[in-house]
Amino acid sequence: MNIGVIAAKVGDKVIVIFAVILMVLLMSYGSFSLWYTYMTMQEGFLNNELMALKPFADKDGSLSFQDLLMINEDVRAWITIDDTHIDYPMVQGENDMEYVNKDVMGNFSLSGSIFMSYRNKPDFSDPYILTYGHHMDSGGMYGDVMQFIEPEYFEAHRTGSLILPDKIRKLEIFACFEGDAYDPYIYNVLDKDGNMGGFLGYIRKNAQQYREINIKDTDQIISLSTCVSASTNGRMVVFARINP
Numbered sequence: 001m002n003i004g005v006i007a008a009k010v011g012d013k014v015i016v017i018f019a020v021i022l023m024v025l026l027m028s029y030g031s032f033s034l035w036y037t038y039m040t041m042q043e044g045f046l047n048n049e050l051m052a053l054k055p056f057a058d059k060d061g062s063l064s065f066q067d068l069l070m071i072n073e074d075v076r077a078w079i080t081i082d083d084t085h086i087d088y089p090m091v092q093g094e095n096d097m098e099y100v101n102k103d104v105m106g107n108f109s110l111s112g113s114i115f116m117s118y119r120n121k122p123d124f125s126d127p128y129i130l131t132y133g134h135h136m137d138s139g140g141m142y143g144d145v146m147q148f149i150e151p152e153y154f155e156a157h158r159t160g161s162l163i164l165p166d167k168i169r170k171l172e173i174f175a176c177f178e179g180d181a182y183d184p185y186i187y188n189v190l191d192k193d194g195n196m197g198g199f200l201g202y203i204r205k206n207a208q209q210y211r212e213i214n215i216k217d218t219d220q221i222i223s224l225s226t227c228v229s230a231s232t233n234g235r236m237v238v239f240a241r242i243n244p
Contacts, residue, residue, distance in 0.1 A: 045140045046088065050104065054078055054087070055163045065165040072104055076122055079114060079131070079224075081160035081171070081238075084144040086224070088114040090131060092122055100134075111141050119189045124164060128192040128199065129222040129242070135229060142226035148176035148238050154209040162222065162242060171222065171240040176209040181233040186223065196221075203239055215241055 055065045055078055068075045074091040081087075091113050093099045098118075103109035117130040133142030147153040160171035179186060185202045192199055197217040204210060215221075220242040228234030 045085070045138075050089070051087075053089075057168065063163065063165065063168070065163070069165075072106060074099075075104065076116055076164075077124070078163040079160065079171075080163075081144070081157065081173070081224075083157055084147075085139045086114075086133075086142065086144055086160070088133075088141070091115045092120070093118055096132065111136055114141065117189050124162075124220075124242075126189060126192070127196050127220055128189050129220070130187065130189045130225065131222060132225050135226040135236075137229075142224055145224050145226045145236050145238050146228070148173075149178060149208055149236065151209060154211075158211075160240060170243040172213055172243055173238060173240045174211050174213045174215060175203050175207040175239040177203060177207045177237045177239065178228065179206070179235055179237065181235050183235075186225070186235075186237055207239075213241060 053067050053071070055063045055068065057063055068078070068089055072089075072091060074093060075089050076092045077090045079086065079088060079090050089104050091099050091104055092115055095118050096115070099113040099115040101108060101110060101112050103111070104113050112134050114131060114133040117132070120126050120129055133145070135141070135146060136143040148157065154173075154176055158173050160173065162169045162171055177186070181187065184191075185199060196219075200215060200217065200221075222240050222242050224238045224240075225235055226237075228236050
């Protein structure tokens, strides 16, 4: 047989084998990408095991908070915003990076945890409580915070709750603010004692969505802050009054 013909046949086989290998690799990569995307999005939601630990009031009025503390002593509260995906335990780290990529169990997680600023007192006695959560496109963590910029969504979602170790406090949402991660009014929790009037005035003036709830300088405020995808330093923040 002609050597050229043999070489051509061998070459054809090599090309076919290479094409098959390439197709298998591309299919494998595509499957992995879909799986990775799915798992990343699912990470933003609690599994049934953790949801079962959401504190509730016993017949005597006491709260079943100890199970959460046994898992992680950094747990400070459980936050819920009614009719949204926001329904999570809230932790507090030694700094504001500790729980960015760590779940409530202490394991690595791309979706991290909902956490309050390390500068806040752990007993929620500060006039202003600053909390953070990742913006997950699936709506997990603080992904739904982004929705509050829309007037219809803002109007339809007004309430929530904050379960503390000794009591349940109701949340009343009154503003949505799109701003910058370095905004000193929003991200400095240490200057609010005696200056809540100026802080509340700043929110009222600059909020994209705002509703009048007769808020007072003596009221306690909590904020839910998350990233804005289109901007490196952009932040979306929802503000609520913590009612007694």
